[in-house]
Amino acid sequence: MNTIKNHTNPFEANSGSMRITNLNTVITVVGLLSVLGLIIIKTEVLGFALCLGLFFVTALVYTVFKTPKVGIYLLIILGFFVTGAARYVVAPWGLTIDAVLVLIYVALFFKGFAIKLPWIKAKSSLTLVVSIWMAYVFLELGNPEVLSREAWFYAMRGVALYQFLAIPLLFMLFNKQKDLDNFFIIWGILSVIGTLKGLQQFYFGVDPFEQRWLDQGGAETHVLFGKLRVFSFYSDAGQYGASQAHAGVVFGILAVFKKTNFKLRAFFIGVAMAGFLGMLISGTRGAIAVPALGGFMFLILRKNIKVLVLGAILGIGVYVFFAHTTIGQGNAEIRRMRTAFDPNEASLQVRLANQRKLKGYLASRPFGGGLGATGNWGQRFTPHSFLANTATDSWYVMIWADTGAVGLVYYLFMLFFILISGARNVMFKIKDNNLKVQITALTCGMAGIMMASYGNGVFGQMPSGILMYVTMVFMFISPQLDKKKSLTNA
Template identity: 55%
Template sequence: MDNTFDKKHGHELLKKPQFFFGMLLIMSLLGYVVAKGGVVSGIGILAMPIVISYVYLIFAIPNTGIIGIYILNFVAIGIVRYVKGVPLGLTIDAQFLLIYLALFFKTFFHKIPWANAKNDLVLLAAIWYGYALVQLVNPEAASRIAWFYAMRSVSLYMLFTVPLIFILFHKKKDLELLFKIWAILSILATIKGIAQKMFGVDAFEQAWLDAGNASTHLLFGKLRVFSFYSDAGQFGAAQGHAGVVFILLALSQKRSRRLKIFYIIAGVLGLYGLMISGTRGAIAVPVMGFALYTVLQKKTKLVLMGAIMGISVLVFFKYTTIAQGNPTVRRMRTAFDPNNPSLQVRLANQRKLKSYLASRPLGGGIGSAGNWGLRFTPHTFLANTATDSWYVMIWAEQGVIGLWLHLFILFYILTKSVYMIMFKLKDEEIKGMLSPLVCGFFGIMAASYGNGVLGQMPTGLLIYSSMGYLFLGTKLEKENLAIKAKEQLELAQCNK
């Protein structure tokens, strides 16, 4: 029988030559890796225990992966400005694959509700991704590598996200958690934006501006705030999206006063973030989002009030010069000017694209326009013709067929969701949670004509998740009614 007291522990192991030389070898290898790979390799080595623990958590509790994706979805691009050479965007893909792999292995031991994903929304996501696969054989496509990078935000993330909402993240408490993560990170984004506006950008952000982004983010000596997002356009649209969702959530919040105040803060800061971004097209998010909300309420007085407010906004920006001295208001006002030079340039580009695409019904290939086009095929016509708009980008890359398919999918989802909220759902609490989602979705759809925001981080994953929850409306209502019935029964038993 072994004597525990005779065993060697701790520092005594260092007396063994094989242990000492083994540790020396490992440290030498790590030193060599850091010396060759630089700071990024060093950070990678330090992060390895955290990464291994996180991967374990995903396999043990796959929902952890979804939460991680939501958080990284907000901060990945901002981090890349500080840590060069780390493909954080691809880590989102890796997490999706790990979640599906974890579900596959869990199938051997637990019942996974794969059947929950058998619905029209998942079918539409699959059809849209199927069309992206067709683009691989598009004879006009100049780069398959560009296709790989660009198709992720265009269609792959929708295919990844929507089924997971139905299979893993399908409960009311999951949606409530998403709202809280979204609100916290949106508040932080606006605070970061306020810091940029008040104190200026830091050295890393200045390097990003110096790399060619100053031309679009420093106008007449004023910074268009971009926070830790990809650019000011995305920041403005994302914060407008948050403003609509959280102000409407606050209006419907009845159970918790603290949560109501929290959502009001997130909503107001979101709208302020939109204003300081200087993004003219993003104003469509609150305008169209709040307009749809008045319709969803099915109250004539509210619709009239909404119409009056909308007309007031139009009159303020288009027909007055009030607050013209404020650079933010002055820039927003140009969005209502049909003779604005920027608008005329966009229309001229669209006329050129119309001529180019007349004989190309499949477009020029995914990844052929915008930043991916400039990176991989800078010599092509599409790479050197600004699309500016999400829909124009879809049209340029995937042709008139792709544009009509995309619009059909978006309007099908919107129409079905609006119909369900207006005529099928009865539970006010669930309607109060889903109405902000569809209003935010509609606002982003409208803003995507002026900017390429719909599929970009963090908006894309939030929109795809919103689609999933909107199609879960009746299930969420049944779940909530069952919870309320149980609470009433328990209360009645306590009163006896």
């Protein structure tokens, strides 16, 4: 067999910069640059921004198609910044989450032509329960009480769609111990950045774009008695406080039990302290529920009577401090947190009154008033309806009003099924100490966010939403990760 005939002399082949001397390549590049230059000349700064954006989007699409896991990291980062970005550039930033999720699925679709993708990894009871919830939300389109299908489209994304799309992707792409370790690092860095931005608002005030947002209505809930409720670059102070408390709980637990790596432990301690500081300056009373229930969940998972007793004493001490003393009353943040322990507090009584009104309205509507009937979407699309003008003030009350008692019962079943599954894995299945601590931290964090969602719409907002989806998946795959570690160490 003659191989010399087909042999190419490397000294005769074009490579590197020589390839652009090809006439077709030169014409294409010159033509493209000319078009871009003309656009920039005609449209000035806007044209430059559009060209730069086009380049960025093209590079991003290429990267995700090449390495779909990059899309998961992008989702986590977007979760932190996407809502705050609208204060600076008015655009439908929320749809970028949808776009990235779809982009990852498209990338996997085309990748499936070259290699067989292990979709079997997404087969899980977690996938099943969130799929049933998505199906119920989809059937809500047929609810005779629905006044706006457009409101349904916007509302269902945070309630069900993101969860439904993200969880199978996480099972497929984000399922290794290294992914979990990287997740904590990325989360910690983003959370600290959130704290720093919050401190800037707390000590130096808001910037002109944030001031415009306050002037357009944000001040009603974020400037109380002349005092700013810090919101950082999050959607609002409620989300900021709960998310920061979430980081405080999770990284606090990681810090306590990280004994071997001093640098990593110092990082965890720093993130935890920054998280609790962010919670304090947010002025969000409901955020205190995160460390309260997260700490209680931690005591249960430790299965240690002595620790449980000490924790109970500490919890009682915190309760007595806020509910039955005036210590620190001169501090505005402590003073506002203290109101969360007052059963006669005015805003609490208003919430309870609204819930009584909703109870009467929903008594004959077991499937609710339709997704998007309440809150901002209700005000936008059906502003004159009863539900749009009745504040829910709670994630669960919103679920109840929108999807009815049937929807609320299933939704709570789904959340407690996920939480109990994670707790069971921690208590009885995971043997590796490091992994046990990591999943313990995530489980306690989820318990805290579930509790805080009674006071605010935390669970369905970013970044808590994407953090919860990652948390759920690792809670479920932790036994498999533990087995892999056992086999490696055997």
